[in-house]
Amino acid sequence: MEGTRRFSDRTDAGERLATALRERAVDADVVLAVPRGGLPLGRAIADALDVPLDVVVAKKIGAPGNPEYAVGAVASDGSVWRNEGALDRTDSDEEYFQRKREEEAENARRKADRYRGGRPSPDLTGKTVVVVDDGIATGSTVRACLKRLRGTAAAEIVLAVPVGPPDTIAEVEAAADEVVCLATPRSFFGVGQFYDDFGQVSDEEAMTYVEQ
Incomplete structure (x- = not known):
């Protein structure tokens, strides 16, 4: 609507x-x-x-030096969405993305556990x-x-x-x-x-x- x-x-x-x-x-x-x-x-x-x-x-995966700009997001089980356009426009390489994915997935798991x-x-x-x-x-x-x-x-x-x-x-x-x-x-x-x-x-x- x-x-x-x-x-x-x-x-x-x-x-x-x-x-x-x-x-x-x-x-x-x-x-x-x-x-x-x-x-x-x-x-x-x-x-x-x-x-x-x-x-x-889920937790946002922020760009290097700009954590508010999402290059992706990851859920508590590790399921990930990649913002390919944003990845191309930033200094994010695959090593950075995977490292942040693991960090934010753990943050999401902790948050889910705390809320439950x-x-x-x-x-x-x-x-x-x-x-x-x-x-x-x-x-x-x-x-x-x-x-x-x-x-x-x-x-x-x-x-x-x-x-x-x-x-x-x-x-x-x-x-x-x-x-x-x-x-x-x-x-x-x-x-x-x-x-x-x-x-x-x-x-x-x-x-x-x-x-x-």
Whole structure:
């Protein structure tokens, strides 16, 4: 859906996504939120659909000297997405990429373990899984999360996000069975521009959503 829809906060966005998922007749078995920003939305969706909430974690692989510029991303199990265009435009060689992949995969594993509090990851065999984030720009971490879930026995993988640029949404559609996105504005400078309240979610706050 095109447009410049705004959301009051992440919970509001999650509630609207839950409505859209019901309208699309998505029969979810579990919601997996991308920490940290995806967890307030994930909690709202899981509560509305009356299904469990868990996490799926990936970490960005930043370019040499510019950690905010993603040359890829890696999930907690090592599943990796490579941004080939960014790799070509930076000083990233294969040795650098693989070293950062190992480092960030370990960081992602630790983060997943911390959020689960020692619980095992959920069995997704035959399940319809809804993956939730608070929006995507380049979508690097979401792409790695989707690759990780493709390696499971999940029956269906649905990505649900409030907002993202049209080109990125079109690209991630190939990585999921279905994408539910409420707004795909052509004038896109960052996810936060579509929220009235886009304050940072701390680890402590984020974990409370999982514990509920």
